[in-house]
Amino acid sequence: MLRGIAASKGIGIGRAVIIEQQKITYETGPVKDVEQEKARLHRAINDFVSDTEDLAKELEQALHAKDTAIIRGHITMLSDPFMIEEMDELITGGQPAEAAVESVLDMFKGLFQSSEDELTRQRATDVEDIKRNLLEILLGIEQIDLKHLPENTILVISDLTPSMTAEMDHDNVIGIVTESGGMTSHSAILARALEIPAVLSVPDALSKLKGGQEIIVDGVNGAVIADPDPETAAEYQSRRDDAIREKELLRVFQGKATVTGDGTPRQVFCNIGTPKDAESAVEHDCEGIGLFRTELLFMDRDSRPDEETQYEAYRQVCETLQGKPVIIRTLDVGGDKDIPYIHVGEEENPFLGYRAVRYCLRNQDAYKMQLRALIRAGADTNEHLRIMIPMVTTATEIQTVRALAEEICCETDLMMPMIGTMIETPAASIMADVLAKYCDFFSIGTNDLTQYIMAADRGNSSVAYLYKAYDPAVLRALRGIITAGVNAGIPVGMCGEAASDPLLIPLLIGFGLEEFSVSPASVLKTRREISRWTMAEAKKIADHALTLETADEVETYLTEIGKR
């Protein structure tokens, strides 16, 4: 088994086609007719431009314009008039076009390779790709025909350039193995866009694999298996079939609104930690952000991020999700996280200690800075911004935060966003009906809520068995919270792990939960699960589950139901 970088996920099972690239050689002697040589260069450049235009058009049919931008970029680069001038000058000095091309492009390749900026270093591959293509055109070398490959081809090649990836027969190439390249190389990006499993940077792949050999490309684990034994082959085949089936099932839900079995609208949001995650959330087809954890902004730093830094992060997420709800949770840290500039002091029980909103309300200048950055971001880019307060235990806390927000809105003359709270403490759960009067929304944090209610640390192996969202104690709390929210006419969401648990979904629907906030990868699955149940069915399931007395009974019952 060979190992490499798992650059594009999926499993490809097929036969190897080894592509050796022909070495390029040319005459270096002095050129007699300089003008003719320049004309030859310019003709080759024009051919390159028109070939690449055609390629880009074909590719655009299969992919997003965004992915073909790479190929179009090649056109712009080679059309740089100053670069062409440099090549012309070398020709004037007597060099043949090939030497001029190689000299100038190698120079740029070197410049890009030595840049501090990673994106620029990646461009070196583009320059090499352009150089090779141009030289092949000048020398009239047959370019490798990747368009006509047999079915189930596993392409084995030293480096897959963007133009090759664009050109190749996408239907028949079902796996790619290369000797170089990384996760962020163009070939990786295009392989992912085309959904062809790829393992890159496999040392000596060309000499270790043979044409016609049966090959399994495991793009998930970065493995390449040649001549697999029947068991391994069968195992991979079955994994591949499962993955394909799952993808087809889910595709149905892409781009669709979330609804229950009887068409009642619900929402599937995402939990994120960074602005970059927001892009992933959108790609995975979420209907909003149910939780943006702001802690990461504050961690791994010596000092608090200033208002502009915070504003920028919040604005980015708000903009990425423009027109959709974005729930941003204010700073939720305590003694368990080592943040040097946040002085919590030694605590025996950090989880019952000075953290989250308790800390923030005692450090109001800093808290107002965060609130102001949030309010400005919402006012500038997204009217559906909601500010969420972590670890609330009393109505007073909510009233105080609201007052601070109002102060800021007065000072800045900006719109007041929705303000709501995490329900994750027993006190909040018990008093949900009262808290609902001061909140514009709830989001249930089942992870912490379950820990506090069951008085068990999920990380403590001796008591972890008690930490179960299926426990009737937790379920009663959830029903109470959701009912309180529904009665007060405010949206109720959930951002803990329970929201994506297929067993709990009918129950949660039955309780009246509207917003399910899950990891990006779980969006479509969650949407599918929600679609399985009508409101009436879900209510029946919830009512029955709440007559049960133990977590095991609940889990057994829900598992049975789930099999329907």
Next chain:
Amino acid sequence: MVSKKATIINKEGFHMRAADDFVNEMAKFKSSITISSTDKTANGKSIMRLMAAAYKRGTEVEIKCEGEDEEAQLAKACEMIASGFGET
């Protein structure tokens, strides 16, 4: 010759797409233009030179224009950089 300082504000700086748009606009002017930082200078009409310079977000650059339409070119260049090449 006219010049002005500006700061790169968009996320990826003078990356391929931004540089492409920029040089296409600058090509419409007759004057020459350079973009310099403290340690490098790049021809503002050459996409390859701009990409090689790789000016990143936060870099302060000096834009120099020279020629018959230098004022208009400088204004356009500054506008594009200030707007983050239309990305913000």
